[in-house]
Amino acid sequence: MADGSSVTMTSASRAGLPPRTARPRRRWGDPWLAAVAGAFTLAQLVLVRPDLGLGWDETVYVSQVSGQVPAAFFSAPRARGISLLTTPIASWSDSTVLLRVYLAVLAGLGLYFALRVWRAHVTPRVLALAGALFASLWVTLFYGPQAMPNYWVAVGALACVGCFLRVRANAGDQAAWWGVFAGAALMAWMRPMDAVYVVLPLLVLALRRPRLLAVLVAGLLAGAGEWVIEAYTSYGGLDQRLSDASHIQGGLGWHLAVVDQLRSLGGRTLCRPCTGSAPNPVVTLWWFVLPVLGALGAVAAVRARRAQPVLLAGACAVTAAVPYLFLIGYAAPRFLLPAYALLALPVAHGLAHLVTAPARGTARILAVSLVAAGLACHLAVQYVVLERTVHSSAANRDDWSRTASALHALGVRPPCLLSGYEAVPIAFYTGCGSAQTAGHDTSTTAAALTRAAHRTPVAVLVQPGDSPPTYARVWPVERAGVLHAYVAPFVRPGR
Numbered sequence: 001m002a003d004g005s006s007v008t009m010t011s012a013s014r015a016g017l018p019p020r021t022a023r024p025r026r027r028w029g030d031p032w033l034a035a036v037a038g039a040f041t042l043a044q045l046v047l048v049r050p051d052l053g054l055g056w057d058e059t060v061y062v063s064q065v066s067g068q069v070p071a072a073f074f075s076a077p078r079a080r081g082i083s084l085l086t087t088p089i090a091s092w093s094d095s096t097v098l099l100r101v102y103l104a105v106l107a108g109l110g111l112y113f114a115l116r117v118w119r120a121h122v123t124p125r126v127l128a129l130a131g132a133l134f135a136s137l138w139v140t141l142f143y144g145p146q147a148m149p150n151y152w153v154a155v156g157a158l159a160c161v162g163c164f165l166r167v168r169a170n171a172g173d174q175a176a177w178w179g180v181f182a183g184a185a186l187m188a189w190m191r192p193m194d195a196v197y198v199v200l201p202l203l204v205l206a207l208r209r210p211r212l213l214a215v216l217v218a219g220l221l222a223g224a225g226e227w228v229i230e231a232y233t234s235y236g237g238l239d240q241r242l243s244d245a246s247h248i249q250g251g252l253g254w255h256l257a258v259v260d261q262l263r264s265l266g267g268r269t270l271c272r273p274c275t276g277s278a279p280n281p282v283v284t285l286w287w288f289v290l291p292v293l294g295a296l297g298a299v300a301a302v303r304a305r306r307a308q309p310v311l312l313a314g315a316c317a318v319t320a321a322v323p324y325l326f327l328i329g330y331a332a333p334r335f336l337l338p339a340y341a342l343l344a345l346p347v348a349h350g351l352a353h354l355v356t357a358p359a360r361g362t363a364r365i366l367a368v369s370l371v372a373a374g375l376a377c378h379l380a381v382q383y384v385v386l387e388r389t390v391h392s393s394a395a396n397r398d399d400w401s402r403t404a405s406a407l408h409a410l411g412v413r414p415p416c417l418l419s420g421y422e423a424v425p426i427a428f429y430t431g432c433g434s435a436q437t438a439g440h441d442t443s444t445t446a447a448a449l450t451r452a453a454h455r456t457p458v459a460v461l462v463q464p465g466d467s468p469p470t471y472a473r474v475w476p477v478e479r480a481g482v483l484h485a486y487v488a489p490f491v492r493p494g495r
Contacts, residue, residue: 032128040135042109043476044145047383051101051398055269057477059428061371062086068094069414070433072424073211073443073477075236076244078226083151092494100145107144108156111135114240114341117179118160120169121343123352129349132342138267138386139333149190150334156186156197158281160219161316161342164202165309167212176182180212182218187338188223190287192246195220197323198338201315248440250329257324260331262287267389272330285386286378290343297349310346317342320353341467351375401483403461410478410487412457420468421483439478446471453488460486 022131054062055107063072064083067090074080085152087104089099093331097130115131122130134140134154143151156421166176187195199216206213231241246252259278264271265287266279278284301310322337324331355368408428414431424441427434435444435452444452450471460472468475470485479485 001329019021028426030116032124033112033131036115036128036131036135037112039132040111040141040144041104043158044104044107047141047144048100048104048442049387049394050097050104050145052100052390052394053401054094054147054425054428055393055397056422056425059425061147062099066090066094067092067470069311069428069431072428072434073436073441075248075440076241077193077248079149079189079191079224080145080230081186081191081223082152084189085145086105089150092469099147103147104145107151107155109334109356110152112333114155114158114183116186117159117166117176118309118345121165121306125158126348126352128206128346130344132236133347134344136382137340138382139337140340141382141386142269142389143334143337148334150194150337152190153187153194153198154337156183156195156343157320157338158317159183160199160216161202163214163314164205164216166310168205168209168307174366175214181215184219185223188220188227189478190223192220192224192227193323194320194338195223198316198320198342200319201312205312229380251325252327255327255329257326257331259327261333261336264333266329267385267392269334269393270330270332274331283381285494287382290340290347294343294346296352297320297351298354299344300349300353301346310349313342313345336448364405384396385425399482400426400429403483404431406478407432407459407485410480410485412449412459412461412485412487416457416459417449417452418459419444420459420486421424421463421466425459454490457491462486 012157055425060072060074060078061083063069064074064080071345086099086103089095089102093099110135111131115127118127125395140151140154159179159294163179163183166173167180170176184195184199187198199220202216203213215442228238231238235241235244258275260271260274262278262284263274263276265284282403294317298307298310299306317339320342321336324335351371355371357367405424407413407416407418407426412430412432416432418427418429418430418432418434419436423434434441435449436442437444437449439447445470449458459480460468460475461469462482464482464484467473468477468484468486472488474488475488477486
């Protein structure tokens, strides 16, 4: 008996899993996780400019709760979770730096607590490695301090799956029950459909445990409740909102978006349409290594007879990724953040197995050296892509800011209204409202916009060489940054 127990504990340790009889390590586990979360927070503040202006989607979310600008049109797929998360800052301050710092600190805390619930299933150092692998991705660092929902779906997924495993192991763990509920609610609060895909494996496993199934479903309903209610009050019903959301996303159905995701790994925050060549293979190599290391970690866990934590995390990662790899016709790296967060656990097990597997002399040194060199190269690639992404994003937002200053000089000042090319983010920078007569953000008609031009300053933005809409063709045209602005002549500030 003693020999068999010793073998089980040794194999579990090599797979990065705690012995079956072990309890969570409170003494050494938390400092490792705190170090990872602290480094993640610091890296966001250092590598992603705190003064980086708000992006297109960020302006939509923040404008919903801002006390300084009118709310932008809120399209059917969006959920208000991230807007409410930014309320403590955005409701009274227009400081981008303050908002970025607030979100970076929250992101670090969220990662710490989401990883912490896994201590009963994963050894502290391997758990810290999983957190570091996820936190060091350029897409995680870039979106951690942004007012975007995808990172928070990832945090909710980690917490929900970890607590689900704890409940299955110990039904008396009351904190874990609440963790299942809160993790599911957080995901659904941010992106309801993403939450459903993440928890599909959990729903299947919970079918024979009615209480666990009820708590999981209750969490989803609690998080998505506002979204469902709003569907009936503002979008013509739940079916209509789902239909509109599908239309805006290009029609949900069979779309092979794997290559699109590959193209976006070079730093394209939105790949729609996703044309052009894929990035240098050095940039995308890590994407192909992930499933290999994940499979290695799963095999090691199976051999250690502690497969469930690794396999369940991997299964939820797969279901989280499926819609963005096969069901929509465009790509954005942030869509896969929940999958990356969950897949980091089996990948960390795989790496741990490589460096701890029985080997002697040269073989052990070679394995450790290859893993260390691979991780160093991986970090270097992630940093280069992150720096490039931050630079290009800052350039776009500086253009919006210059256009806003030019509009102010033309007399388009709050209260005012913008329409046309990139009107949504430029309106935020200008302090105006925005309204579109066509496209995914359609919220008004040409007749209504013309009537509004007799009451408030209105400008229609077009790219050089493009024609303005019919109703604005007789309006005076002025240069506004890199765009042309057709400014309604009927109203000027002070008149």
